[in-house]
Each structure stands twice: as C-alpha cells, then as structure tokens.
Amino acid sequence: MKQGYDTEECIAALATPWGESALAVIRTSGTGSIEKIASVFKGSKNLASLKGYSLVYGRLFDGDSAVDEVVAGVYRAPKSYTGEDMVELFCHGSLPGVSAVLELLYKVGFRAAQPGEFTMRSFLNGKVDLTRAEAVNELISSKSRQAQKLALSRLSGSIFGAIDKAKHLLTDILAAVEIQLDYAEDEADPEAGFDMDKLDKASDILSRLAATYHVGKLYKEGIRIALAGRTNAGKSKLFNLFLKEDRSIVSDIRGTTRDYIESSVAVRGIPAVLIDTAGLRDSDDPVEAEGIKRSNMVIESADIILYLVDGTAGESQDDADFIKNHPCIPLWNKTDICKMPAPEGYIPISAVTGAGFDKLENAIFQRAAGDKLVDTGEAVIDSMRQKELIERSLDAIGKVKIGMAAQMPLDVVAVDLEDAVNALGELTGEITTSDILENMFSHFCVGK
Numbered sequence: 549m550k551q552g553y554d555t556e557e558c559i560a561a562l563a564t565p566w567g568e569s570a571l572a573v574i575r576t577s578g579t580g581s582i583e584k585i586a587s588v589f590k591g592s593k594n595l596a597s598l599k600g601y602s603l604v605y606g607r608l609f610d611g612d613s614a615v616d617e618v619v620a621g622v623y624r625a626p627k628s629y630t631g632e633d634m635v636e637l638f639c640h641g642s643l644p645g646v647s648a649v650l651e652l653l654y655k656v657g658f659r660a661a662q663p664g665e666f667t668m669r670s671f672l673n674g675k676v677d678l679t680r681a682e683a684v685n686e687l688i689s690s691k692s693r694q695a696q697k698l699a700l701s702r703l704s705g706s707i708f709g710a711i712d713k714a715k716h717l718l719t720d721i722l723a724a725v726e727i728q729l730d731y732a733e734d735e736a737d738p739e740a741g742f743d744m745d746k747l748d749k750a751s752d753i754l755s756r757l758a759a760t761y762h763v764g765k766l767y768k769e770g771i772r773i774a775l776a777g778r779t780n781a782g783k784s785k786l787f788n789l790f791l792k793e794d795r796s797i798v799s800d801i802r803g804t805t806r807d808y809i810e811s812s813v814a815v816r817g818i819p820a821v822l823i824d825t826a827g828l829r830d831s832d833d834p835v836e837a838e839g840i841k842r843s844n845m846v847i848e849s850a851d852i853i854l855y856l857v858d859g860t861a862g863e864s865q866d867d868a869d870f871i872k873n874h875p876c877i878p879l880w881n882k883t884d885i886c887k888m889p890a891p892e893g894y895i896p897i898s899a900v901t902g903a904g905f906d907k908l909e910n911a912i913f914q915r916a917a918g919d920k921l922v923d924t925g926e927a928v929i930d931s932m933r934q935k936e937l938i939e940r941s942l943d944a945i946g947k948v949k950i951g952m953a954a955q956m957p958l959d960v961v962a963v964d965l966e967d968a969v970n971a972l973g974e975l976t977g978e979i980t981t982s983d984i985l986e987n988m989f990s991h992f993c994v995g996k
C-alpha cells in the first residue's frame with residue numbers, strides 16, 4: 549500500500565468540524581495508540597491498564613504544561629470501529645486547544661490520518677465489506693432524512709445481503725460446472741450440472757438492484773427545481789412557503805426579484821435546490837434585464853420547472869408559449885382570491901394559504917421518482933461503482949445464457965460464470981487492489 553495509508557502507523561484526526569464548539573472529538577487508532585496517549589495523560593486511572601469501552605477523565609500534559617482537560621474513551625482491538633486499539637479524546641472545542649492536542653499527539657508518534665483512513669482500516673480488518681464502508685460516507689453526507697434512512701439500511705448490510713445471495717447462487721452453479729469439467733470430455737453432459745433456475749434467480753436479484761440506481765442517485769444528488777413565471781405571479785411567495793420562512797422579498801411591485809436565489813429544501817424526502825427567479829418580462833432596466841437573462845439560464849438547466857400563472861390575471865400568450873415549449877409543471881396561483889377555475893393541465897394552488905401544496909409536492913415527486921416508490925427496507929444502490937460492477941456481472945450472466953443456448957463447451961461458459969462472480973467479489977471488496985481502495989476512501993472526510 550502506498551505511503552499515506554500505511555496501516556502500521558498510529559493515526560489521529562479531528563472527527564468533528566473544525567470550528568468553535570462545546571466539544572471536539574479527536575479520534576486515534578493503531579497498535580500502541582493507548583500506550584502513546586497514556587504517556588501524556590494524567591487521570592484518576594492509568595489509561596494503559598483500562599479495559600475496552602472505558603471512559604476516564606484526566607488532563608493531557610506536554611512536559612509540565614497542561615494542554616487540555618479531556619475525557620478519554622478507550623477501545624481495545626478487535627472491538628473498535630477500526631478493529632485496532634483506539635482512543636477517542638473529548639476535548640474542549642476551541643481551535644487553539646484542538647491544535648495543541650493534535651500537536652501533542654504528533655509529538656508522541658501519531659501522524660495525521662488521511663481521508664477515510666479509519667473506515668479503510670475497518671474494511672482491511674474485516675469489520676465491514678465495501679458496500680457498508682461506502683454507506684458510512686453516504687450516511688454522513690446524506691441531505692435528507694430519506695437519504696439518511698437508505699444509507700442506514702445499506703450500512704446494516706442490505707446491499708451486501710442481496711449481492712451475497714446472488715453470488716452464492718452463481719458459485720453453486722460454478723462448482724457444479726467444475727465437477728462436470730473434471731470428467732473426461734466424452735462423458736461430460738453440458739446440461740447435467742447446470743442449474744438454469746439458479747442463474748435466473750441470480751440475474752433477477754441483480755437486475756432489481758441495478759434498477760434502483762436511478763432512485764439512489766436521486767436521493768443522493770437531489771434535484772434542481774426552478775420557479776418561473778411572469779412578474780407578480782407569486783414565485784417568491786411560493787419559494788418562501790417551501791422554505792417556511794420569509795427568505796425572498798415578496799411585494800406587489802412587478803420585478804421585485806431581480807436575480808435568482810437558491811435554497812435547499814426536501815420534497816417528500818428528495819433533497820432539492822429550489823431557485824426563485826426574476827419575473828419574465830421585457831425590461832429596459834439593464835440590471836433587471838441581466839437578472840432575467842441569468843434566470844433564464846437557471847430555468848433552462850433545472851430538472852423541474854414550476855411555472856406560475858397569476859390566476860387573477862389569467863393566462864397570457866407568453867404563458868401559453870412557455871408551457872408549450874417546456875416540460876414544466878403549470879401552477880394556477882392565488883386561488884384564494886381568484887374566481888376563475890384553473891384551466892386544464894394546471895394545478896390550482898395558493899401560495900398565501902398553502903392550498904394545493906400537497907398536490908404540488910406529489911407532482912414534483914412523481915416527475916422526479918416516477919413510479920419508483922422507495923421503501924427504506926429495500927436495498928437501493930446509489931454508487932456508480934456498485935452499478936457498474938452489477939452490470940458487469942449481468943453482462944457475464946447474459947453471455948453464460950447465450951453460451952448454454954448455443955451448446956458451447958462448458959469450459960468456455962465457466963469463464964463467463966467466473967467473471968460474473970468476480971464482479972460481485974469486487975463489489976463487496978473480497979477482490980480489490982490498493983488503487984481501488986485508496987481512490988474510494990480518499991473521498992471520505994478526515995476522521996471517518
């Protein structure tokens with residue numbers, strides 16, 4: 549393994565954000581980490597003689613000078629996050645204080661941990677497979693409760709379980725094929741040892757999993773939703789309703805919003821960036837005209853456009869043209885004061901009373917997720933790496949099917965079968981190279 553991820557060394561890192569806070573947690577791991585910290589720790593008990601899962605209060609000293617008052621959590625191998633001896637230090641969350649503690653740790657032989665290095669050690673020590681290791685990162689970076697739930701299900705092994713099942717089916721077939729291959733060629737019966745049923749089952753499991761990528765990606769990356777419409781249609785009012793705060797200026801003066809504003813929201817659990825834009829009209833004001841130009845750009849690049857029409861003003865030719873030329877969700881706003889019923893194709897809403905908001909959220913969800921409703925118990929993949937390996941396995945299974953139908957020799961078929969199994973082994977991490985690992989873990993945060 550390349551230097552930087554050397555597993556022999558003791559590592560340390562701040563596991564909480566770099567900023568002023570009540571507490572900061574510094575994580576350390578490696579053989580000898582407990583003894584190293586014990587050499588600069590004075591507390592009610594000797595750190596080095598503590599059992600795993602103990603907490604002890606004390607002070608860290610650099611020579612004679614106290615560095616910080618801390619609580620130290622001790623974990624003994626293999627019962628720790630990394631599978632190694634570990635100490636977690638709960639310090640005061642001042643930046644100079646945290647720096648001083650880290651300096652002290654470097655002095656006694658720790659080095660700064662690389663991104664994801666704790667989780668990588670956990671993987672190398674057999675505590676988690678790669679799908680669970682990836683889930684750790686997704687859990688930290690999840691942008692909505694639903695995304696977090698899906699990552700949690702992956703962490704508990706939902707993907708690993710499905711992959712493992714498919715892999716067992718394939719290795720069963722492979723074992724039977726290999727027995728056949730041991731017979732002399734003229735005795736071998738290609739059909740005899742081959743369980744097509746098992747192959748279909750494995751292929752079903754993998755196809756279902758591959759099909760969840762669309763949903764997984766949706767929850768991981770989210771969508772961009774732009775609010776568009778003429779001036780005074782109520783875009784900013786609706787924007788604020790989504791945010792549940794008065795973020796964007798609302799007024800009855802046309803052209804109130806002169807630039808676009810973004811904010812993060814979640815729609816039925818899908819993380820979204822919502823964008824309020826400048827009302828569309830011809831303007832002589834160069835600033836407003838520039839704002840409209842920019843707004844047009846964000847509208848065109850959005851995943852979903854909500855096009856608002858002021859129901860009291862009715863649909864103009866511009867409105868009709870826009871709706872005709874864009875795959876948008878047309879909204880008939882101000883139903884609280886508007887007498888005219890919403891024309892065909894519009895969702896009636898009121899940005900003031902919130903009427904119709906539920907329907908609007910449903911429509912957004914429908915556009916984004918289609919009919920792929922997600923049950924959080926189900927295994928859902930959201931990593932490109934996983935998707936590609938599942939597809940590689942499915943391709944190989946396809947070749948096996950073609951080979952069997954064409955009555956190809958079993959040893960040829962066995963090569964594709966092996967490839968199908970190997971792709972799954974790479975997915976869970978049974979087969980990996982250090983390059984793959986370092987590339988994967990380098991996207992993690994330091995301290996995880």
Ligand SMILES: Nc1nc2c(ncn2[C@@H]2O[C@H](COP(=O)(O)OP(=O)(O)OP(=O)(O)O)[C@@H](O)[C@H]2O)c(=O)[nH]1
Pocket residue numbers: 777778779780781782783784785786797798799800801802803804805806825826827828881882883884885897898899900901
């Ligand atoms: N009664 C009623 N008034 C609304 C509704 N939505 C917006 N308004 C009012 O309509 C006016 C314009 O609303 P804005 O949200 O500022 O409109 P906008 O589309 O952002 O306008 P620009 O920023 O100028 O493009 C304000 O006076 C709002 O209070 C609604 O559903 N019902």
Ligand SMILES: [Mg+2]
Pocket residue numbers: 783784785796797798804805824825827
């Ligand atoms: Mg506005």
